[in-house]
Amino acid sequence: MNIGLTGGIASGKSTVATVLVERGALLIDADQIAREVVLPGTPLLAQVAAHFGQAVLNPDGSLNRKKLGEIVFADPAARKDLEGLLHPQIRALMKQRMLEAEAADPHRLVVVDVPLLFESGLQAMFEQVMVVYVSRATQLTRLMARDGLTAEQAQRRLDAQMAIEEKKERADIVIDNEGSLSDTERQIDHFLEGKGL
Structure with a gap:
């Protein structure tokens, strides 16, 4: 189930x-998956930076969540844009992990x-x-x-x-x-x- x-x-x-x-x-955490899909070097992080500007990146190339949060919580259109980038990849990975969990133990x-x-x-x-x-x-x-x-x-x-x-x-x-x-x-x-x- x-x-x-x-x-x-x-x-x-x-x-x-x-x-x-x-x-x-067994817990599958969508927030954790959301962090995984924008790790440094991922194509998705490059898309986020291209859309919202280099200011959303930390000096080490990781996502500056606080800066991105300030942008998207102040502007509903920006939030929609971000969701459009992130959600399809998060959903796909979530579904994959659910199927793997079910295959590993159908009763858990x-x-x-x-x-x-x-x-x-x-x-x-x-x-x-x-x-x-x-x-x-x-x-x-x-x-x-x-x-x-x-x-x-x-x-x-x-x-x-x-x-x-x-x-x-x-x-x-x-x-x-x-x-x-x-x-x-x-x-x-x-x-x-x-x-x-």
């Missing part, structure tokens, strides 16, 4: 992913962590979609604390994504991550037991 794991920024997806892995699931739960799963229209790739939910107020507080952002910067990042309430509505499984870690673990165990995993 495979599930897509998503949520909003700072909702605690990593925590839920870690618990699922501790329970035996495969969890694919995809931050922008609904925004990218990827729900059809998965048997079910699990959303890690916290309120928008909690997201803002956690995001400002985690990334050292101002309220305005944090607000902009949240506004760039689908509202967490809408993701919750569209989910097959909702893990409410407002409470303690043991509350979250209990919900995950309940889900796994229900699936006979």
Whole structure:
């Protein structure tokens, strides 16, 4: 079985992913794949630099994520351009890893962590979609604390994504991550037991 794991920024997806892995699931991380496809020397990194300018590269030739983030979070058209470059390659690699995991162990739960799963229209790739939910107020507080952002910067990042309430509505499984870690673990165990995993 495979599930897509998503949520909003700072909702605690990593925590839920870690618990699922501790329970035996195999994790495929779309963010990690997104970093792989733009490693120094890759054709995709050259395309990103050609489109957004050499300023998005660090002196060592790696991608300056902070600089690129400043550009794309301030300009929806630029964000669309970036997604148009990255998403097809990320999707292809994700699908390849899912097929490899299924071939290696057909009975193992495969969890694919995809931050922008609904925004990218990827729900059809998965048997079910699990959303890690916290309120928008909690997201803002956690995001400002985690990334050292101002309220305005944090607000902009949240506004760039689908509202967490809408993701919750569209989910097959909702893990409410407002409470303690043991509350979250209990919900995950309940889900796994229900699936006979």
